[in-house]
Amino acid sequence: MLNLFVKNLSAVFVLFAGLLPAQNATELWSRGYAVIPTPRSVNLSGGDVQIDGRWVIVPSGIDSREISVRTLRRDLAEWHHMNLNAATQGDSSIRLSIQPGTTKTGADAEIDRQAYRLQIGDRSVEVTGNGAPGLFYGIQTLLQLIKHDPSGALVLPKGTIEDWPKLQLRILHWDTKHHQDRIETLKHYLDWSARFKVNMIGFELEDKFEYPSHPVIGAPGAYTTRELQELVNYALERHIQIVPEIQAPAHMSFVLKHPDFAALRADGSNYMSCMCDPKALELIFSMYDDAIAATRGVDYFFVSTDEVYYAGLCDKCARPYNPENRSLAWVEFVQKAHEHLTKRGRKMLVWAEFPLLPEHVKLLPANIIDGEATYMPQEKQRGMRQLAYTSMQGAELLFPDHLSLDGRRGHLEEAFEIIRSGRHWQGNPIGSFGAAWDDSGLHNETFWLGWSASARYGWNPGTPALDQHVAEFMQVYYGSRVSGMTNVYRMMQQQARAWERTWERIPSKVILTRYGSYFGKGIGTHRVDMTLSVPLINDLPDWFPDPFWTDRYKDWLSEARLRATESEQLIAALQTHFGLVDRNHYNLEVFLSLARFMGHHWRLFLDLARAEEQIKQGQALALENHADQAIGVLAGAYDTVDQLRKDGLKTYDELRMVFEKSRYPKGRPVGGREFVHVFDDVKDHFADRRADLSYMLAPEDSLGLDRWLNELAAAIKLYAKENHTNLPPTLP
Numbered sequence: 001m002l003n004l005f006v007k008n009l010s011a012v013f014v015l016f017a018g019l020l021p022a023q024n025a026t027e028l029w030s031r032g033y034a035v036i037p038t039p040r041s042v043n044l045s046g047g048d049v050q051i052d053g054r055w056v057i058v059p060s061g062i063d064s065r066e067i068s069v070r071t072l073r074r075d076l077a078e079w080h081h082m083n084l085n086a087a088t089q090g091d092s093s094i095r096l097s098i099q100p101g102t103t104k105t106g107a108d109a110e111i112d113r114q115a116y117r118l119q120i121g122d123r124s125v126e127v128t129g130n131g132a133p134g135l136f137y138g139i140q141t142l143l144q145l146i147k148h149d150p151s152g153a154l155v156l157p158k159g160t161i162e163d164w165p166k167l168q169l170r171i172l173h174w175d176t177k178h179h180q181d182r183i184e185t186l187k188h189y190l191d192w193s194a195r196f197k198v199n200m201i202g203f204e205l206e207d208k209f210e211y212p213s214h215p216v217i218g219a220p221g222a223y224t225t226r227e228l229q230e231l232v233n234y235a236l237e238r239h240i241q242i243v244p245e246i247q248a249p250a251h252m253s254f255v256l257k258h259p260d261f262a263a264l265r266a267d268g269s270n271y272m273s274c275m276c277d278p279k280a281l282e283l284i285f286s287m288y289d290d291a292i293a294a295t296r297g298v299d300y301f302f303v304s305t306d307e308v309y310y311a312g313l314c315d316k317c318a319r320p321y322n323p324e325n326r327s328l329a330w331v332e333f334v335q336k337a338h339e340h341l342t343k344r345g346r347k348m349l350v351w352a353e354f355p356l357l358p359e360h361v362k363l364l365p366a367n368i369i370d371g372e373a374t375y376m377p378q379e380k381q382r383g384m385r386q387l388a389y390t391s392m393q394g395a396e397l398l399f400p401d402h403l404s405l406d407g408r409r410g411h412l413e414e415a416f417e418i419i420r421s422g423r424h425w426q427g428n429p430i431g432s433f434g435a436a437w438d439d440s441g442l443h444n445e446t447f448w449l450g451w452s453a454s455a456r457y458g459w460n461p462g463t464p465a466l467d468q469h470v471a472e473f474m475q476v477y478y479g480s481r482v483s484g485m486t487n488v489y490r491m492m493q494q495q496a497r498a499w500e501r502t503w504e505r506i507p508s509k510v511i512l513t514r515y516g517s518y519f520g521k522g523i524g525t526h527r528v529d530m531t532l533s534v535p536l537i538n539d540l541p542d543w544f545p546d547p548f549w550t551d552r553y554k555d556w557l558s559e560a561r562l563r564a565t566e567s568e569q570l571i572a573a574l575q576t577h578f579g580l581v582d583r584n585h586y587n588l589e590v591f592l593s594l595a596r597f598m599g600h601h602w603r604l605f606l607d608l609a610r611a612e613e614q615i616k617q618g619q620a621l622a623l624e625n626h627a628d629q630a631i632g633v634l635a636g637a638y639d640t641v642d643q644l645r646k647d648g649l650k651t652y653d654e655l656r657m658v659f660e661k662s663r664y665p666k667g668r669p670v671g672g673r674e675f676v677h678v679f680d681d682v683k684d685h686f687a688d689r690r691a692d693l694s695y696m697l698a699p700e701d702s703l704g705l706d707r708w709l710n711e712l713a714a715a716i717k718l719y720a721k722e723n724h725t726n727l728p729p730t731l732p
Contacts, residue, residue, distance in 0.1 A: 001239045003692055004610060008434035011719065014590045017116075017141070018200045023463070023464055023468075025326065025464070025465075025468055026042070026043075026463065026464045026468065027037055027042050027044060028042055028145070028157065029468055029471075029472065031044065031157055031215075032147065032592050033145050033147060033157055034144060034147075034270045034471075034472040034475040034476050035141055035144045035145060035472070035476075036144065036195075036196055036452055036455075036456050036457065036469070036472055036473060036476050037165075037196065037197055037455065037456040037457075037458075037459035037460050038459075038460050038464050039161045039162075039163040039460075040162065040163045040164060040460060041161065041162040042160075042161050042660070042668075043156050043157065043159050043160050043161075043165065043496055044158065044159035045158045045159045045160075046151065046157060046158065047158050048155040048157055048158065048311060049120060049121065049123075049125075049155060049156050049157075049158055049541075050149075050153045050154065050155050050554050051082070051083065051092075051125075051146065051154045051155065051156060052082070052153070052154065053082055053083065054091075054092060055090065055092045055093060055094060055341050056084060056085050056086070056087040056089075056090035056092070056093050056094070057069060057072060057073065057084050057085065057086045057087070057094050057096065058086070058087060058088065058089060058093045058094065058095040058096065058097060059086055059096050059097075060097040061094050061097050061098065061133075062096060062097065062098060062696055064086040066096075066132075067237050067238060068096055068127075068129075068132075068135045068136045068139045069086060069139075070139065071136070071139055071140075071143075071194075071238075072084075072094070072096070072139050072142070072143065073086070073645050075143045076143070076146075078583075079143070079146075079582065079583065080146060080154055081449050081481075082154065086685070089111070089155055090484050091123060092123045092124070093124055093128045094124075094125040094126075094142070094590075095122075095124065095125070095127070096127050096128075096139070097126075097128050097129075097135070098128070098129045098130075098131060098132060098134070098137060098459065099128050099129075100130050100131065101130060101276075101308065102116075102117050102128045102129075103115040103116060103117050103128075103130055103134070103162045103163075103164060104162045105130070107164060107596065108168075108326055110168045111164055111165060111168050111557060112130055112131070112164070113130055113131030113132070113133050113134060113165055113284035114131065114133045114137060114165055114168075114197075114199075115129070115130040115131075115134045115162070115163065115164035115608045116128060116130065116134040116135060116141070116162075116163055116164075117128045117135055117138070117160065117161070117163075118136030118138050118141055118142060118160070118161040118162075118163075119160050119161075119693055120156050120157065120158050120159055120408040120573075121158060122158070125142065125156065127139060127142055127318075127614040130164075132293075133199070133239040134164070134332070136238070136239055137163070137239075138163075140194065140196075140197060140438060141161065141163065141337060142156075143195075144195070144476055145157065145429075147480055148480060149329075150316075155657070155663065156399045157577065162332050162629065165197070165458070165459040165460070166459065166460060166461055166476075167388070167429060167430065167431045167432055167458045167459070167460070167461075168430050169199060169200050169387070169430055169431025169432070169458075170196075170197060170198045170199055170200065170432055170454070170455045170458040170459060171200040171201065171202050171243075171387065171431055171432065171433045171434065171458075172193055172198050172201055172202070172433075172434050172436075172451050172454065172455065173196070173201075173202045173204065173245075173433065173434060173435040173437075174186075174189070174201055174203050174204060174444075175204045175436065175438045175439070176203075176204060176205060176208040176256075176438065177204070177206050177208055177437070177438055177439055177685075177723055178439055178455075178661045178666065178685070178687035179438050179659075179664075179666055179689070180208045180219070180221070180222070180223075180445070180663060180664045180666075181662060181663045181664075182662060182663060182664060182701060183223075183230070183231060184226055185233070185662040185663065186231055187234055187269045188217055188667045189444065190231075190234060190235050190238060190240060191238070192448065192477075193240060193451075193455070193631075194239070194240060195239075195476070196451070196452050196455040196456065197455060197459055198240060198451075199239055199240050199241065200240065200241045200242075200243055200300070200509070201235065201240060201241070201242045201430070202243055202245045202302050202305070202349075202433065203242050203244055203245055204241065204245040204247065205223075205245065205246065205256075205291065206247060206254045207219040207222060207250075207254040208222050208223055208224045209222050209223050209228060209244075209290070209291065209294070209303070209511060209600075210223065210224050210225065210290075211286075211287055211290045211291075212225060212293075213285070213286040213287070213413075214260075214283065214286065214289055214290075215291050216260055217254065217255050217258070217287070217316055218552075219667075219669065219671055219675055220668060220673040220674065221664060221668060221670035221671075222672035223715055225290075225293060225294040228242075228291075228295065229295065229296060231293050231297070231695065232294070232295045232297060233297070234684055237299050239321075241297075241298045241299060241300060241555055242295060242298060243300035243301060243302050243349070243365065243391075244285055244288075244291035244292070244294075244295055244301060244302065246291060246302070246303070246478050247271045247285070247290060247304045247306060247307060248273065248284040248287070248303075249266075249272055249275050249280065249284065249305075250271060250272045250305075250306060250307050250308040250310075251304070251307065251680075251683070252270075252271065252272060252273050252308065253271055253678060253680040253681070254677075255273070255283070255287075255381055256269075256270040256271075256272075256613075257270055257678035258383070258676065259617070261283065264278075264279060264280040265281065265390055265655060266310050266313055266314045266550035267310065267313050267314055267315070267521070268515075268517075269310070269515040269521075269681055269682065270515075270678065270680070270681050271310075271515055271674060271681055271683070271684060272308070272309070272310050272680035273288065273684075274314035274316050274317070274327050274384050274645040275308075275311055275314065275317070275330075275332075275333055276312065276314050276316040276317035276318070276329070276350075277314065277316050277322075278345060281333075281338065282339075282591075283338065285337070285340050285421050287397075288301065288303075288340065288341065288344075289344070290384050292346065298346075299345075299346065299347055300346060300347045300348070300349060301346040301347070301348055301349070302348075302349045302350075302371075303334065303337045303338075303341070303348055303349065303350050304350075304351065305330065305333070305334060305350045305351050305352075305353075305446075306351050306353075307353075307354075307518065308330055308333075308354075308355060309354075309355070309516065309520075309682065310326075310516075310521060311329040311330045311333070311355050312325050312326050312328075312329035313326075313373060313521065323355065323357065323729075324357065325590045326355040327355050327356050327357040327360045328360065328363075328370075328717075329355075330356050330433055331356065331360050331364060333361045333403075333565060334350055334364060334365070334368070334565075335363070335364070338365045338368060341420055341627045342386050346447065347367070347369070347370045348365070348369070349368070349369045350368055350369070350370060350372055350373060351370070351371050351372055352364070352368075352369065352370040352374050352379070352384075353372055353374050353606055354518070356374075356375070358375050358378050359378075360380055360399070361375045361378035361379060361672065362378065362381075362382055364382060364384065365382075366382050366383040366384060367383075368384060368385070369384070369385045369386065369387065369431075370384055370385070370386050370435055370568075371387045371389055371431060372386075372387070372389045373387065373388070373422065373423050373424035373426075373427060373429070374388035375391065375553055376423050376424075376426040376427055377427075379415035379427050380426060380427040380428065383428075384427070384428075385427070385429065385430040386424040386426045386427045386428065386429045386430065387424065387429065387431050387432060387433040387554070388419045388422055388429055388431070388432040388458065388461075389418070389424075389432075389433050389435065390411070390414060390415040390418050390419060390420060390432065390433065390435065390453065391411060391414070391434075391435045391436070392411050392415070392433055392434050392435060392436040392439070392447050392450030392451060393411065393435075393436045393437060393442060393446075393447065394452075395440065395448070396440060396441045396442075396496065396500065397441050397442075397496060397499070397500045398440070398441050398442060398495070398499060398500070398594055398597075398598065398685055399442065399446050399492045399495070399496035399498040399594060400436070400442065400447065400450060400493070401493060401497070402449050402450055402493060403470075403493060404492055405490065405493060408497075411450050411453075412449070412450065412453050412466050412469070412470070415434070415450065415453050415454055415457060415464060416462070417464055419432055419454070419457040419458060419461050419462075420457065420461045420462040421462075425511075431458060431662050432454055432455075432457065432458030432687065433454070434451050434453075434454025434455065434458075435726075436448060436450065436451070436518075438687065439686060439688070440685070440686045441686055441687060441689065441695070441696055443590045443594070443659060443662075444590075445587045445590040445591070445662075446590070446594075447468065447478075447491065447494075448473075448477060448587070449473055452469075452476075452477070453466075453469055453473075456469060458635055470486055470489075471486065474486060477583070477584055477587075478577070478580075478582065478583065478584055478587075479580070479581050479582025479583055480582070481580045481581070481582060482577060482580050483582055484577075485577065485579075486571060487573070488570065488574060488591070488624075489572040490578065491569065491573070492570065492594070492595065493590060494563075494566065495563060495566065495570060495595065495598045495599075496594075497599065498559060498598075499561050499598045499601050502534055502559060502560070502605070503530035503531065503532065503599070503699055504530070504531055504533075505526060505528040505529070505530060506528060506529055506531055507526055507527075507529075507573070508509075508526070508527035508528055508529045508700075509702070510527070510529060510679075514527055514679075514681045514682055514683075514684065515525075515681040515682050516682060516724050517682060519676040524580050526538055529685050529698075529702055530698075530699035530702070531699060531702035532553070532604075532702075532703055533549065533552065533704060534549065534703050534704065534708045535548065535549040535608060535611060535612040535615060536548050536606065537708070537712055537715055538715075547618060548612075549608060549609065550609050550612055551608075553605065556605060556727055557605050557606070557609055560602040560604075560605035560606055561602075561606065563602050564599065564602035564603070564606065565600055567598065567599035569591065570595050571595050571596065571599065572598075574591055574595060575592070584596070586661065586662065589658050589661070590658055590659070590662075593655040593659070594655065596651050596655070597640060597651050597652065597655050597696070599651075600647060600648050600651045603644060604644060604648070604700065607641065607643075607644040608641065608644070609638050610640055611637040611640045611641050612637075614633050614636050614637035614640065615637050616632065616636065616639065617633050618630045618631075618633040618634035621633060622719065627719070627720070628725055628726075631716055631719065631720055631725055631727065631728065632717070633729060634712070634715075634716050634719075634731060635716060635727075635728040635731050637712065638709060638712050638713060638730070638731060639682045640717070641705060641708065641709055641712075642709055644705070645705045645706070645709070648697070648700055649697075652694070652696060652697050654692075654694065654720065656693050659693065660702075665692065665693070666691070666692045666693045667690075667691030667692045668692075674692055677690070711729055713732055716731060717731070
């Protein structure tokens with residue numbers, strides 16, 4: 001995908017916050033029933049039917065071990081402590097069956113198979129799918145509908161629901177550039193993806209797969225072929241295809257960082273391989289084959305032609321490097337990849353974007369799918385299909401901009417409008433794609449509100465209103481007892497944006513330059529670090545007489561006081577919700593660890609301001625020759641900052657432990673192999689600063705608090721020696 005600035009140009013048609021069309025609550029929601037996605041046709045007859053343990057599940061013409069039956073039994077037990085038996089009949093029954101043509105869709109076969117009818121009567125519930133996917137989706141709707149009435153009984157609304165998706169594919173993006181999830185975590189994600197009727201995952205593997213043909217590429221402990229196939233099989237049973245997404249020929253630093261492949265770099269950059277070198281093509285296609293062998297049963301393959309900035313820029317390329325030849329080099333790569341994948345029975349998705357020129361779209365294979373719907377009407381004329389591309393996170397750090405706040409449009413609003421009325425409708429769209437990246441310190445648990453919106457509006461574009469979606473998500477994802485979770489998300493977002501903005505950006509001391517950017521080789525080559533200054537220390541008693549630090553950061557100090565109070569409220573709200581949520585408790589653990597991490601940032605400001613005030617007081621006492629008192633106050637400044645430093649390490653360690661419940665340690669060594677860390681010399685990711693998760697600490701580490709404390713301690717000791725005064729016991 002193009003860089004964030006360029007991508008946003010494609011969404012200029014999106015309406016600003018507060019201008020989305022008003023919608024009434026859907027019929028189910030007005031009755032207090034939450035379902036994601038919103039069903040297409042709902043006809044309620046009035047009243048509710050009570051369900052209890054005397055009901056039975058009747059598989060009609062299907063195996064009792066079929067995934068729809070097992071899912072219904074499992075979620076009834078886990079969500080409602082109701083254990084229903086599978087039987088051939090019963091006085092009160094939930095009957096499951098597959099009967100093609102039950103729901104008349106008028107859609108093509110792939111969509112028609114996903115249709116279902118749900119009929120709820122006094123003593124019977126019938127879930128009938130046009131195909132196996134339809135039955136499974138009907139079960140998801142049924143499970144979400146079940147709720148407690150005021151008496152505590154479990155009830156369903158009487159009536160009939162007929163439903164099928166508008167778009168054939170509803171795709172979520174899993175990114176593993178800077179972390180590797182545990183297999184059980186990904187299975188949990190698949191279960192929740194299935195609940196939102198997602199049927200495809202774009203799995204951006206990067207180096208988190210073993211690549212048997214080139215084992216050096218896979219990071220230590222990367223998913224094996226067996227593990228990936230196990231995950232694929234789990235997904236296929238739930239009617240989800242896990243589609244490998246391999247970054248090439250750009251974003252290849254995970255490959256080109258290794259000396260074995262240095263000769264394949266384009267013009268020396270580790271960002272891109274040379275597109276004119278047959279050995280580079282051979283390498284990329286062997287990686288494709290490795291991923292295909294580990295994803296048997298999957299029909300698609302994602303050729304991630306993402307941000308190929310320098311197509312044809314290589315001394316092995318015969319043609320001059322110019323816009324036309326750059327576009328042709330990109331086209332030729334896509335043609336060869338398509339030929340390779342077609343022979344292996346895979347349909348191909350791409351990012352049709354820069355450097356492709358509109359006049360060259362006619363050279364592309366007609367049956368590829370464009371993930372960005374970039375070139376309309378050329379793609380329509382060519383017969384290509386498109387995805388409705390939405391981003392659930394851009395360049396934000398720590399927490400996404402889900403909601404529209406403070407004049408800033410949120411990703412939910414963008415997704416709503418783009419899927420409903422984006423340019424893909426000028427062509428022949430086949431699906432939606434909800435992107436999210438792990439390169440900015442975000443845990444996947446922070447994406448679910450956005451992922452669910454992408455899935456929902458891909459199923460039923462434009463329905464319901466965003467405020468209803470948010471409210472329904474909170475009920476479905478956390479359980480019906482929660483209240484106020486929307487405000488928790490709002491505070492998380494406000495805290496993250498304030499954390500992000502209250503750092504200075506200075507030329508990087510970590511890596512001085514990078515190869516280039518979207519705008520060209522050698523352009524935008526300077527990286528930046530996030531940092532702050534620290535209070536000044538000079539020789540006693542002639543220290544700097546003015547409060548340098550508090551003056552420099554007075555505006556941010558004011559914000560820190562406000563955000564510190566908000567942080568306390570956020571943490572209290574999260575603690576309260578631990579006792580209220582019925583499911584996804586771990587999600588709150590992640591949020592709480594991030595909230596505390598951000599809360600420490602406000603203590604950083606407030607404690608450094610306090611330390612500077614103590615230094616100022618100590619200086620005044622020293623100037624008045626009150627050596628004992630001066631040393632005591634200055635030692636207090638030391639203690640303030642030392643405790644701050646320790647609190648920061650403790651907060652980070654707690655965050656790391658929470659994150660690693662669901663993912664492996666970042667950059668871990670395994671079996672004697674060390675992770676090879678290298679900077680991407682084009683992109684500038686927050687998470688590529690260090691090999692391990694401590695990149696989260698890098699901004700605070702850049703302050704040099706350890707060094708500052710040593711300098712302060714040395715100055716105090718020198719002053720004490722000159723004045724024949726004892727040192728406080730807390731001073732090292």
